Amino acid sequence: MDERDLTYFCKLIELGSYTKTAAFFEVTQPTISAAIKRLTHKFNDPLITKKNRKSKLVLTAAGKILYHKGLKIINDLKSLNYDVDHANDKKIRIAFSGIAGNFYMPDIVLQFYRAGISSMLDPSFVRSSSAISYLAEGKVDVAVYSWNVPFSDPKYYLRILEVTDFVLIVKADDPLAGEDNISVSRLRNLEFIARDHQYLTTDALIEACRAEDFQPNIIYMANTLELMISLVQRGMGVAFVPENRIKDVSGIAIIHFNKSQRMHSYSQIAMRKSFIPNRYQRKGIDILSNFKK
Structure with a gap:
């Protein structure tokens, strides 16, 4: 299965329109149609049905599975591509939510500074919900955030800070x-x-x-x-x-x-299990893994 075909398929379901999907990727509409046709042949299922040209796209049972698992595959591939391309980076990308950032970041910076690796920190400041999304999309390696329920997901190493x-x-x-x-x-x-x-x-x-x-x-x-x-x-x-x-x-x-x-407010630190730190990043990850305020 071609990664691009899967990407076109998932974006088509998200946008609900062949025209909008083609415009998003700056390709022709037949390009999108051909990708969907290849997927239908591969899985021997229509994947998408429409009552008429103006009706909404409806996923078949197989189409729903392909869409949900396809999104995960696409995100995993993005993360994989980034990690391989940046295997020798001396940065750790961390998303801080507003409250958690103000509260925990000074201590994290201080611990990195004392270890002589403060330049390794590559922070971004977002809402808690966005910090979790960034982690899922592979945009960051670590997230420090607060939420009103404890977040749980087997894809991440998670620890409650407070x-x-x-x-x-x-x-x-x-x-x-x-x-x-x-x-x-x-x-x-x-x-x-x-x-x-x-x-x-x-x-x-x-x-x-x-x-x-x-x-x-x-x-x-x-x-x-x-x-x-x-x-x-x-x-x-x-x-x-x-x-x-x-x-x-x-x-x-x-x-x-x-x-x-x-x-209650639960402050947590989460790290992608798929993130394999290189020899430069290992010291920083060890600090974050054992971080206490």
């Missing part, structure tokens, strides 16, 4: 400041400073409120956790954050939730 509670923070002189172990329902009438959607803190806030059948009143989207905290210190609103990120911060009060309603 588990912490989500808490409510308010200005130190706010009427709520003297309370603790409150119900999530108390959040109903509060005004929140939050991150953009798809960030850990916002996803966790929305999930907690959804369980009590209401949407949080988000009055401002901050682009960093530091800005969220700063606005709360100034009394603009309240925020929902991991507790270990705001210890020893002045001007705010930390409020916990009832034990039965508490949500």
Whole structure:
């Protein structure tokens, strides 16, 4: 089976159009059609059906298997090609999510520096969901991120670095400041400073409120956790954050939730099992494998 044929097939299913797929790869539409025809002959199955020219593409049972396993093969080949081409690299590509990056990166950089290999770090800063995607696509070798459930996948070496509670923070002189172990329902009438959607803190806030059948009143989207905290210190609103990120911060009060309603943030480090470090990278991988803050 030709790798390019499989790539065309998977992109066709993703885009749902022969014309769009041809444009994406800058080839002719007959090129895409010929690739699909070769695959149908190889597997003795139509793979794709259509009621008419304007209807959506529908995968057969065999087509669904080819699509899902094909995506994995394509990603594995991308990772393989990169690893072989860069077998002598003196870099380790690491994706840091925003919160995890701010919290763990200084210690990782320091440990690499003490080992004399700080120049080996090749970091990128993305959302937690993107860090996991980058790892799956072979764009990075290691990911350090936080999520509200522990991530698990046999393709990666995974280790939990820390588990912490989500808490409510308010200005130190706010009427709520003297309370603790409150119900999530108390959040109903509060005004929140939050991150953009798809960030850990916002996803966790929305999930907690959804369980009590209401949407949080988000009055401002901050682009960093530091800005969220700063606005709360100034009394603009309240925020929902991991507790270990705001210890020893002045001007705010930390409020916990009832034990039965508490949500947790799981900080993890993940490494591709398919990544085989060369002799230059081995020392850095050993540091990351045993990293503790």
